[in-house]
Amino acid sequence: MNDKELLKVENISKSFGGVQAVVNVSFILKKGGILGIIGPNGSGKTTIANLITGFVRPNRGKVIFKGRVITGAPPHKIANLGLARTFQVMRPYHSLSAYKNLIVPLNSPRVRQTRGGKLGDNDAVAIDILEEIGFERDARVPYKIAGSLPLGYLKRLELGRCFALNPEVIICDEIFSGLSMSEITSMIPLLEKIQMDGVTLIMIEHRLRELFRLTDTVIAMNFGQKIAEGSPEEVIEKEEVKEAYLGSSRSK
Amino acid sequence: MSTDRRKKRLDRKLKAQSDGLYALSSWTAMGYLMFPRALLIFGLLLLPLFLDMYWQRVLCSAGVYALLALSFDFLAEYVGLVCLGGALFIGVGGYISGTLNMYLGWPPLFCIATATVTGAIISTLILLPSLRLRGIYFAIISFMFPMFAVYIIIALNVLGGTEGVSGLETLQNIWVEQYLILGIVLVSLFAIRRLVNEDTGLILRAIKDNDQAVKASGISITAYKIKALLIASLIGCFAGAYMSHLYGWLGISLFSMDFSILPIAAAVMGGMGSLTGPALGAFILTPLSETLRGFGQLRVVLYSLILIAFIIYKPEGIMNYIGRKYHQFEHWEKF
Numbered sequence: 040m041n042d043k044e045l046l047k048v049e050n051i052s053k054s055f056g057g058v059q060a061v062v063n064v065s066f067i068l069k070k071g072g073i074l075g076i077i078g079p080n081g082s083g084k085t086t087i088a089n090l091i092t093g094f095v096r097p098n099r100g101k102v103i104f105k106g107r108v109i110t111g112a113p114p115h116k117i118a119n120l121g122l123a124r125t126f127q128v129m130r131p132y133h134s135l136s137a138y139k140n141l142i143v144p145l146n147s148p149r150v151r152q153t154r155g156g157k158l159g160d161n162d163a164v165a166i167d168i169l170e171e172i173g174f175e176r177d178a179r180v181p182y183k184i185a186g187s188l189p190l191g192y193l194k195r196l197e198l199g200r201c202f203a204l205n206p207e208v209i210i211c212d213e214i215f216s217g218l219s220m221s222e223i224t225s226m227i228p229l230l231e232k233i234q235m236d237g238v239t240l241i242m243i244e245h246r247l248r249e250l251f252r253l254t255d256t257v258i259a260m261n262f263g264q265k266i267a268e269g270s271p272e273e274v275i276e277k278e279e280v281k282e283a284y285l286g287s288s289r290s291k
Numbered sequence: 292m293s294t295d296r297r298k299k300r301l302d303r304k305l306k307a308q309s310d311g312l313y314a315l316s317s318w319t320a321m322g323y324l325m326f327p328r329a330l331l332i333f334g335l336l337l338l339p340l341f342l343d344m345y346w347q348r349v350l351c352s353a354g355v356y357a358l359l360a361l362s363f364d365f366l367a368e369y370v371g372l373v374c375l376g377g378a379l380f381i382g383v384g385g386y387i388s389g390t391l392n393m394y395l396g397w398p399p400l401f402c403i404a405t406a407t408v409t410g411a412i413i414s415t416l417i418l419l420p421s422l423r424l425r426g427i428y429f430a431i432i433s434f435m436f437p438m439f440a441v442y443i444i445i446a447l448n449v450l451g452g453t454e455g456v457s458g459l460e461t462l463q464n465i466w467v468e469q470y471l472i473l474g475i476v477l478v479s480l481f482a483i484r485r486l487v488n489e490d491t492g493l494i495l496r497a498i499k500d501n502d503q504a505v506k507a508s509g510i511s512i513t514a515y516k517i518k519a520l521l522i523a524s525l526i527g528c529f530a531g532a533y534m535s536h537l538y539g540w541l542g543i544s545l546f547s548m549d550f551s552i553l554p555i556a557a558a559v560m561g562g563m564g565s566l567t568g569p570a571l572g573a574f575i576l577t578p579l580s581e582t583l584r585g586f587g588q589l590r591v592v593l594y595s596l597i598l599i600a601f602i603i604y605k606p607e608g609i610m611n612y613i614g615r616k617y618h619q620f621e622h623w624e625k626f
């Protein structure tokens with residue numbers, strides 16, 4: 040095994056009833072990069088995230104993380120190996136204040152191991168992480184109830200919850216969706232910073248322009264199948280990708 | 292017109308001044324925080340001195356319901372498990388404690404302690420397979436187990452069968468009985484209030500809000516749900532074990548539906564989620580249902596009317612209402 044390849048997905052397939060959500064998809068995630076997954080609605084992008092993180096079990100195929108087969112393991116075990124994810128639908132713990140949301144990942148076995156047990160104040164660590172992740176502009180925001188925060192902060196909170204897990208890979212499921220242009224432009228340096236810290240990112244996105252500023256490799260999907268892989272410029276030039284986004288032209 | 296004005300609520304100055312570490316800054320701030328707690332503690336502890344023999348007994352059984360209401364509120368509002376299995380806890384705790392006392396002759400206090408721990412483990416194991424369910428589905432399943440137990444006891448004719456076992460040893464005297472249950476009510480109340488703000492409690496509340504995200508944060512939700520269930524059933528099983536020695540009798544009525552339903556009524560009346568409220572609600576509802584005994588069958592009707600009135604006019608419950616009045620002032624604002 041090449042030590043540059045962190046995550047390997049081999050011929051993974053999943054069908055829900057008669058719907059083939061993901062068909063025979065394979066790819067390799069290299070350490071330190073940002074991998075983009077694009078495709079129209081319903082093309083199986085989120086299902087891939089669910090398959091990797093154990094929320095959905097595949098019908099066929101394998102997921103190998105750092106040389107270890109993780110298919111079929113429960114989600115919390117996979118998260119403890121260092122594979123964090125965000126959710127497409129924002130899922131804060133709405134009755135807790137924002138920084139208390141981070142207490143949950145800070146109590147996971149993984150963080151307890153890496154941080155050496157119960158040393159240190161979890162609350163202070165949580166506030167620090169939130170400030171790193173973009174809550175620094177208003178010192179009161181971390182203390183507000185998560186249910187009352189606007190969408191921009193919720194997206195950051197979601198990212199912060201992943202970041203608190205001290206992960207090796209973060210799978211961002213449509214982290215730009217619903218954000219304004221200015222919010223996105225402030226989010227991009229943040230993602231770049233996370234990458235600099237040595238975290239490998241998988242970004243599932245609809246916003247191609249912003250995604251292509253970040254990624255070096257892109258996978259395009261349609262109807263559950265991988266239709267293209269390569270650099271952003273290569274991928275958007277492919278006939279299949281254009282067809283998937285714009286529809287096929289009957290007239291030749 | 293009601294449309295051009297609205298009620299505006301603001302925190303009292305004292306509340307802000309006694310927030311967090313600032314509580315230590317002045318005696319007023321400390322008094323402000325300590326007064327309600329002291330009122331509750333001393334109120335409950337002094338109450339038996341003003342009651343006659345009959346009402347002292349009522350107070351004891353009110354304590355049992357208060358513990359059940361507390362464990363129901365904890366599970367429902369802080370873990371998201373709506374557990375209608377109060378009767379299961381009472382029955383399991385009561386039967387274990389009674390049997391130990393009857394057949395092995397252990398002293399009551401020792402029986403109660405043993406039954407609390409073993410009963411909690413057994414109840415948790417019974418409810419374990421249904422932990423995957425949520426909301427109403429868990430409620431239905433947990434409601435079913437007490438009935439199971441009743442029919443098993445009747446069908447196999449074990450542990451006294453339909454008639455039950457009488458002549459269990461009771462505690463020394465009414466004062467020990469009262470202060471044991473009041474002490475446990477206060478201790479478990481403050482313990483749970485503390486727990487829900489500790490890290491473990493925060494994780495439980497996170498599970499209630501969104502269990503998928505807790506899984507994604509690398510925490511096994513089943514392990515935490517088991518812990519929560521164990522805590523709740525410890526409280527419930529203590530109440531059951533105590534109950535069997537309070538009446539010196541055990542029988543299938545320990546599994547009766549009252550123990551599952553009345554705590555919910557108490558929780559609604561007292562204020563769901565406030566923990567103190569449900570316990571107080573039980574201390575109001577139990578004597579109330581004793582007072583209404585004179586009305587015979589009409590008792591249930593009156594009782595239900597009171598509950599309906601609460602649900603319609605004060606759905607937040609007594610404790611949340613009082614808390615709001617204590618911490619905030621409100622005035623009508625034109626706009």
